Amino acid sequence: MSRTVLLYALLFLLGAASLTGCRCLVDEDLSDCAPEFDVDYELMLVTNLQTELETVLDVQTEIALSGALKESLQNVFTDFAHDVDLSFYDTAEPMARLEHMREIMDASQTSYALHIPGRDYIHTCVANLNDEAGVTLEGDEFCHTARLVQHPSVKDTVEAHTTGLFTARKHLDVQTGKDQTFNVSLYMVNASTSLVLDMSDAPGIKELRVVETGFADSFSIADSTYHFDKEQIVRTRSVPTENESERCFVSVHFPSRDIDPDTKVIIDTDEPFDTDYSEVALWEWRVYAVLEDGSITENLIGIHTPLRPGQFKMVKGRVHEDGAVTSEDKYVGVSVMLDWLPGKEHDLEF
Numbered sequence: 001m002s003r004t005v006l007l008y009a010l011l012f013l014l015g016a017a018s019l020t021g022c023r024c025l026v027d028e029d030l031s032d033c034a035p036e037f038d039v040d041y042e043l044m045l046v047t048n049l050q051t052e053l054e055t056v057l058d059v060q061t062e063i064a065l066s067g068a069l070k071e072s073l074q075n076v077f078t079d080f081a082h083d084v085d086l087s088f089y090d091t092a093e094p095m096a097r098l099e100h101m102r103e104i105m106d107a108s109q110t111s112y113a114l115h116i117p118g119r120d121y122i123h124t125c126v127a128n129l130n131d132e133a134g135v136t137l138e139g140d141e142f143c144h145t146a147r148l149v150q151h152p153s154v155k156d157t158v159e160a161h162t163t164g165l166f167t168a169r170k171h172l173d174v175q176t177g178k179d180q181t182f183n184v185s186l187y188m189v190n191a192s193t194s195l196v197l198d199m200s201d202a203p204g205i206k207e208l209r210v211v212e213t214g215f216a217d218s219f220s221i222a223d224s225t226y227h228f229d230k231e232q233i234v235r236t237r238s239v240p241t242e243n244e245s246e247r248c249f250v251s252v253h254f255p256s257r258d259i260d261p262d263t264k265v266i267i268d269t270d271e272p273f274d275t276d277y278s279e280v281a282l283w284e285w286r287v288y289a290v291l292e293d294g295s296i297t298e299n300l301i302g303i304h305t306p307l308r309p310g311q312f313k314m315v316k317g318r319v320h321e322d323g324a325v326t327s328e329d330k331y332v333g334v335s336v337m338l339d340w341l342p343g344k345e346h347d348l349e350f
Contacts, residue, residue, distance in 0.1 A: 034115045037180040041125065042109040043166050044185045045079040048273050049192075049312040056196075056314045064242045069194060069250065069314075072239050076164045076192055076252050077312070079108040081127040087140055088121040088172070095122060095143035118176035124221050127166040127186055134159050148189065148219045150232065150254060157211070157233045161252035165190050167221050188310040189219050194250040195236070195285050195301070195315055202319040207290040208247055210236045214283025215307070216254035226255060233286075249285075256283035256307040273311050278304045281333060285315070288340070289323030297323025298340035302333045 053066045088099040099116045105127065122143050129137060134153065139145035148167070153159050166186035174180065195210060212234045216226035236249040259278050281302025289297045307313050317327040317334075324336040 034117045035174060035176045035178070035180075036113055036115050037174055037182065038111050038113055039123075039172075039182045039184055040109065040111045041081075041084065041105065041168075041184050041186065043079040043081050043127065044187050045077065045164075045310070046187065046272055047077050047310045047312060049073065049077045052312045052314050056316060065196070065239075065246070065248060068239050068241060069248070072237075072250055073192055073252070073312070075162065076190070077310075078164055081105040081107065081166065081186070082163075083128060083130040085126040085129060085137060085140075087124045087143075087146070088116060089124070089143035091120045091122055091171070097141050097143070100140075116174065118174045121172040121174060122222070123168075123170050123172045123182075123184070125168040125184055125186060126221065128163045129165070131163050132161060132165060135161065135165065143222050144220075146221045147227075148221070150217050152232060156231065157235060158253070159235055160237060160250075161190050164188050167219070167224075169221060169224070189254070190252055191255045191307050191309055191311045191313075192250065192252045193285075193307065193313045193315075194239075194248060195287070195317065197247045197249075197287070197325065198245060198316070198318045199247055200245045200318075202289070202321050202323065204292045204321060205289050205319060205323060206292055208319070209288040209290075210249040211286050212236065212251055212253070212283065213286065214256050214281075214303075216256070219254060226257075228257060255309050255311070256303075258282075258306040258308065273308055275305050275308075277331060278306070280304070282306050287319075287325050289319060289325075291323055295323075295339045296341070298337045299323075299325040300335040301325060301327065302335070303331060304333065305331045 053069065057066050082105065084103050084105045086101045086103065087097050089095045089097050103112065124146060126137055129135065135148050135150050138149045139147050148165065150158055167189050168184045168186040170182065170184050172182055193212060199205065213231060215234060216228055217230055217232050218227045234251055234253045236251040239248040239250050241248050259276060281304055283303050285301040287299040287301060315327060315329050315332055317325045319325055322338060325334055327334060
């Protein structure tokens with residue numbers, strides 16, 4: 001074969017190789033086409049769970065209830081991440097996703113050695129989605145449209161979350177030929193509530209149904225903004241207590257509206273849950289008490305302080321013989337309707 005033919009063959013092969021490009025993921029040995037750099041991930045759990053339990057519950061007489069609540073929320077208020085979803089977006093509009101990978105983290109912090117082409121990225125991370133059936137990551141092909149969306153299980157009724165959800169967003173300037181390490185902190189985006197009802201004055205109540213409303217139905221990762229596009233009813237679950245005359249209900253969901261409408265993920269660890277009183281209720285429990293004669297009393301327990309990301313809010317109340325609920329909490333207002341007839345708006349399973 002002549003030298004000319006060999007030269008053309010070599011040029012052809014080099015051109016074909018340049019057109020194949022490089023798709024570089026975690027643990028691939030592709031150092032020839034992309035720089036290797038480290039990304040350190042850490043879950044930052046900012047919560048008031050212990051403080052709220054100590055403030056609302058009697059540390060002497062209600063220690064068992066405090067322990068039961070901690071146990072029921074152990075997979076929510078945790079700095080442990082099982083799975084992470086990693087996206088790397090172009091910084092130029094329309095900010096399309098350039099790289100995507102899913103990993104099992106199984107730790108509170110870890111480091112990944114990544115191989116992706118050197119350039120500027122907007123990087124987002126979501127943790128603990130695999131076990132959260134009612135929440136999905138949607139619109140994540142582009143940075144500005146990536147959202148965590150909460151889906152109803154029946155009509156407009158959603159199940160309580162079962163795990164703590166964490167997200168992060170960071171600009172990465174990945175440079176070829178330079179050793180780099182980026183630190184990414186993930187913060188919690190959901191919250192929890194608990195309603196404890198004293199039934200001592202209401203031995204004739206056959207059944208209690210407790211749901212909640214007033215919380216966000218989705219969360220935008222790029223700007224840490226919550227959306228309230230549609231009212232959703234959130235279920236609660238009962239936590240067993242040692243006190244036979246006491247009922248405890250707990251739920252996990254997205255936060256409520258804030259007094260300041262631009263609700264963001266809390267990263268200020270000094271006093272992230274301090275707030276002023278709102279003139280209007282920002283979220284509420286709906287308690288339905290079924291009496292022996294079959295009639296139903298509806299209680300709308302409105303809360304006049306916002307529920308923020310990572311926050312745990314507990315309220316104690318007392319149920320009376322007619323099914324009405326009262327509370328001494330100064331941030332709570334209760335509206336009672338006796339002989340309430342259920343409508344068709346929500347699935348309350350009466």
